[in-house]
Amino acid sequence: MILVTGVSGGLGGLVLDGLSAVEDIDVAGGTRSGDGVTRRHIDFDDPSTLSQGFEDADVLVFVSAGYAEDDVVLTRHDAVVEAAAAAGVRHVIYTSLARSGELMTIALPHRWTEARLAAAPFDVTILRNGLYAELLAGIAASGTESAAATGVFAAALGSGRVSVVAREDLADVAVRVAVEVQRDLTAGRHSRHAGKTYELEGLDAIGGDDLAELLATALGRLVGYQPVSLLDTRKALADSGLEPYQLTHALSLLSNANAGMLEAHHSDLAGLLPTAPRPVRDLMARALKSQ
Ligand SMILES: NC(=O)c1ccc[n+]([C@@H]2O[C@H](COP(=O)([O-])OP(=O)(O)OC[C@H]3O[C@@H](n4cnc5c(N)ncnc54)[C@H](OP(=O)(O)O)[C@@H]3O)[C@@H](O)[C@H]2O)c1
Incomplete structure (x- = not known):
């Protein structure tokens, strides 16, 4: 059994x-x-x-x-x-x-x-x-509101790509x-x-530009990717209600993406x-x- x-x-x-x-x-x-x-x-x-x-x-x-x-x-x-x-x-x-x-x-x-x-x-x-594709979809989803309003998708992925x-x-x-x-x-x-x-x-590696493109399709408007710093993201996540261990893991994922380590x-x-x-x-x- x-x-x-x-x-x-x-x-x-x-x-x-x-x-x-x-x-x-x-x-x-x-x-x-x-x-x-x-x-x-x-x-x-x-x-x-x-x-x-x-x-x-x-x-x-x-x-x-x-x-x-x-x-x-x-x-x-x-x-x-x-x-x-x-x-x-x-x-x-x-x-x-x-x-x-x-x-x-x-x-x-x-x-x-x-x-x-x-x-x-x-x-x-x-x-x-x-890593699950939904993890990156979640990062993109968190930027929906501001992408809809400004046409900018901001995330701390640097130029890294993540295999999902x-x-x-x-x-x-x-x-x-x-x-x-x-x-x-x-x-x-x-x-x-x-x-x-x-x-x-995963056999496909997704970066910030790809997430902006997915958001653009979902929103029906032009969206561009803008990398933001890990420090700004740390400050924003600290106030987001995440459990302390979740904050550690979220920042670690972004650090690794920035360093280009998450492309298989x-x-x-x-x-x-x-x-x-x-x-x-x-x-x-x-x-x-x-x-
Ligand atoms: N590869 C990735 O990208 C990725 C992303 C997130 C997580 N993970 C890991 O992969 C695992 C499975 O992913 P998932 O998507 O199925 O996560 P999920 O939907 O959040 O499910 C987590 C499962 O873990 C069980 N669980 C939690 N604490 C437990 C405990 N003390 N004893 C027994 N079972 C416990 C929960 O069962 P009950 O609530 O019914 O007890 C639930 O069924 C996660 O638990 C996590 O370790 C991987």
Whole structure:
């Protein structure tokens, strides 16, 4: 049986839907508010939920739960690894962060978790997910009002470009890998995915000019990109009601974009998808149109 965590979320929900559509696969999902019937109660912050939550799982699709300070994330991910080993899970598929994001602050708990998993007594596959297209669509969306009024889209991306990916593509890869691993386990075969790390970087890199163009299409007017400083952005974000850790991560993303670090040079994505990756510009255009 395959168990997916975080199924109330965007990624886990898509993975659960995809696995539920595969005839020979038994699947269960977990959330913090599990009902014990259709959803197991799985709260990484409450290790007492994990032994029962992980019962009978051969394969665990461990969706990272990164929305907290690093010490909290490390503690919760450590509890997952500990409990998966104790429950006899045979293979863990962990959703990590792609190599281009290596220097972002969010990379630390992901790389720590990868190392923790490598020392565990089960097989592991690491899916290093690229940044979601919706993250950049969100940056563009935050500039809609001023772009509509002034024709200027201001953001602290410098001249950097960010490789982004459709979350649906990441879910499709997770489903494929989980199904193949489960079938291998059932047939008593060693899985070709065991011990593998896949870089699921987006194949299209988007910069400030591209976001301005998307805004121009959505608004039906000319919009130009104007880079702004990280200092001004730090000041603006400090007053925006973000949690302190979110401020750290948001600025780190922008710093990395400025430095040109978020443009990927290698991706395993296309090789793991049945069809071409979804065009991220179309996704972003739809997201901007529907806001
Ligand atoms: N690659 C990227 O661009 C990117 C961007 C944002 C986040 N991420 C990471 O990727 C993960 C999945 O993304 P997503 O889009 O599905 O995020 P999402 O829609 O925000 O969902 C997050 C999921 O994490 C679960 N969760 C949070 N705290 C938990 C805990 N203590 N124990 C168990 N589950 C917990 C939530 O489940 P419940 O609320 O039901 O408990 C929810 O289902 C995120 O959690 C984050 O670590 C990646």
